Amino acid sequence: MALKYELGVLEKFIDETLHPKNFQYEQTFFETRIPEAMRFLAKEKERITGQLVTTIYNSKDRQRDIFIHHHQKSLIQIADKVYHYLLPKDPQSIYSFSPVEDIVNLYKEAFRCIEDLLHFIEQNFREYFNPDEKVTDVYLHITQDSLKSNWKILRQRFRKLGVDEELVTVIMRPVIAFCKKEKASYRQLIYIKSLTYHLNTELSFSEEKNVEQKLLKLLVYLNFNNGEYASYCLSKIVDVINALPEQKDKIEKLLHYRKEYNQLQLKPGVSLKPALITIKEQVCSWINEEIHYLETKFRLLSVAPVLKDSPLPTDEERLHFSVSVHVLGILARAAHDSKLVMNPHGSVVYRALSKHSSSLQSKKPSAKSLEKKSYEAERAHKEKAILVLQEMIKWVQGY
Numbered sequence: 001m002a003l004k005y006e007l008g009v010l011e012k013f014i015d016e017t018l019h020p021k022n023f024q025y026e027q028t029f030f031e032t033r034i035p036e037a038m039r040f041l042a043k044e045k046e047r048i049t050g051q052l053v054t055t056i057y058n059s060k061d062r063q064r065d066i067f068i069h070h071h072q073k074s075l076i077q078i079a080d081k082v083y084h085y086l087l088p089k090d091p092q093s094i095y096s097f098s099p100v101e102d103i104v105n106l107y108k109e110a111f112r113c114i115e116d117l118l119h120f121i122e123q124n125f126r127e128y129f130n131p132d133e134k135v136t137d138v139y140l141h142i143t144q145d146s147l148k149s150n151w152k153i154l155r156q157r158f159r160k161l162g163v164d165e166e167l168v169t170v171i172m173r174p175v176i177a178f179c180k181k182e183k184a185s186y187r188q189l190i191y192i193k194s195l196t197y198h199l200n201t202e203l204s205f206s207e208e209k210n211v212e213q214k215l216l217k218l219l220v221y222l223n224f225n226n227g228e229y230a231s232y233c234l235s236k237i238v239d240v241i242n243a244l245p246e247q248k249d250k251i252e253k254l255l256h257y258r259k260e261y262n263q264l265q266l267k268p269g270v271s272l273k274p275a276l277i278t279i280k281e282q283v284c285s286w287i288n289e290e291i292h293y294l295e296t297k298f299r300l301l302s303v304a305p306v307l308k309d310s311p312l313p314t315d316e317e318r319l320h321f322s323v324s325v326h327v328l329g330i331l332a333r334a335a336h337d338s339k340l341v342m343n344p345h346g347s348v349v350y351r352a353l354s355k356h357s358s359s360l361q362s363k364k365p366s367a368k369s370l371e372k373k374s375y376e377a378e379r380a381h382k383e384k385a386i387l388v389l390q391e392m393i394k395w396v397q398g399y
Contacts, residue, residue, distance in 0.1 A: 003059060003067045006051050007074050010044050010114075013037075014078055018085055018110060034102050041113045049120050056125060068128035072121055079114045079136040082107060091141040111138070131187040143189055144179045150196050151175055157203040161211045170228050171199075171219070174272060191272060195222055220264045223271040223278050227322060227360060230282040234361065237287070247298045251291055258287045275383055282324065286361025289325060293364060319357040323388060325365045326381040328353065329374035331388065347371065 017037060052071070056064050083094070086107045095112070097105045115136070122129050135143075151172065158168045178184065178192045202218050203211070219229065237257055244250045261283050271278065277285075321328050332353055336346045343349060347367065354367040362369075373381075 003055055003063055004051075005070070005074075006048050006055070007071060007078070010048065011074070011078055013040065013044070014082060014110060018082060018107060020085055034106050037106055038109055041109055045113045045116060048117055052121070053124070056128075064125070065128050068121060068125050069130045069133070072118065072130055073133055075114050075118045075121070076134060076136050079111060079118070079138065082111045082114065083136070083138050086111070091138045091145070094138055129186075131190070132185045134183050135186055135189050140181070140184055140189070143193065144181075147175060147179055147192065147196060150200065154196070154199055154203065161203065163211055163215065167212065167215065167232060170232050171215075171224070173228065174226065187274070191222075191270065194270070195224070195272075198222060217264055220261070220279050221267050223266055223280075225271050225273050225276050225279040225282065227276075227282075230279060230286075230360065233279070233283050234286055237283075238363075241290075247294055251294050251298065254287050254291050254294070258284055258291070261287070275380060275387070277324070277326075277380055282361055285324060285326075289362035289365060289369060292366065292369070293362075296366075313356055317356075321357055321359050323360055323384060324381070325359045325362055325369055326373045326376075326378070327384045327388065328357070328359050328365065329370040329372075330377050330381060330385045332370060333374035334385070350374075 055067060059067065083091075086094070086104070094108055097108060115138075118136070155168070155172070175192055175195070178188065181188075198218055198221075199215075202214055216233070237254075241250050241253055244253060261280055264280060266278060266280060276282075323331075329350070332349050333346065335341045336343070336349050341349050350367040350370040353370055354365055357365070359365050
């Protein structure tokens, strides 16, 4: 049985009373209708909260989920409508009443009524609240203003503590992008606010000598899992490894790095990019591939004579892919299965990719690894491969 929509009366009131085209600036309105409208909003808020509780506790789980999502989305739409009716749009002043402008106060009271209902749903029915729904425009604008102020201070602290400028740029880029958004979800907003809070706390008690190591642990803990940060972490590892003269020393150092990353904690259910694998998985996957490559090379060099072979492609000649070995393997398999690549044996595709390409985590992914991962495709990796193909389609359509 369909559950009753509880916001119809409130929505009708907003459309008929507060829409600028319907608003009548008559003396009788100031004297009678505004106080009456204020009382209506208070009563309607109380009625809706009571009815939500009654409905939720008398319905099935699946119905509850749909019911709360529907009302959450509707309240956000109504809140945005009221906010855009109100001129000028000053998000900071929407919570303060004017001593002289009764009409403006009515708009603000309507907005606060809707926001209280949203807050009630979030606090009391958290398990049904949709974190991927957009936040209200007011909440987004206020948060963006607050973030800009906070990150000015953080930028100064980064500089004072001597944090690597490249790392600062990598950390700040998602925040800068968020502050330019016109729409954002609760999940995105909560992550950026959490990142800001933890960085403020960490930098307040850090010393210059250990700050970057603390930032590494913090960003892994918060699963700051974009490709740019993974590349930054890997570049630091590569710099250290390349400075070591012996193969066995490189392998030993990589094993040490793998142990360090595996021991770092991850905050459950948190990520900058939910569709991607964790930052730990990205880094450890690359380390495992590099260890396998170096161990194989070390064994071959220790027992086999020097073989003359065709020269390996240089770094400039190699194709550099912006995806992980898992995703690259899936795309290679799809290219063969769809007959884009017409070689009769799929192993040829993996060998060619291994020889002439590098992935996000591995400078030279092995053919065996590419083939294995293409047949062990996880959901996150398949979704990433689909996103890559969709992006390519957009480019083709624009040619």
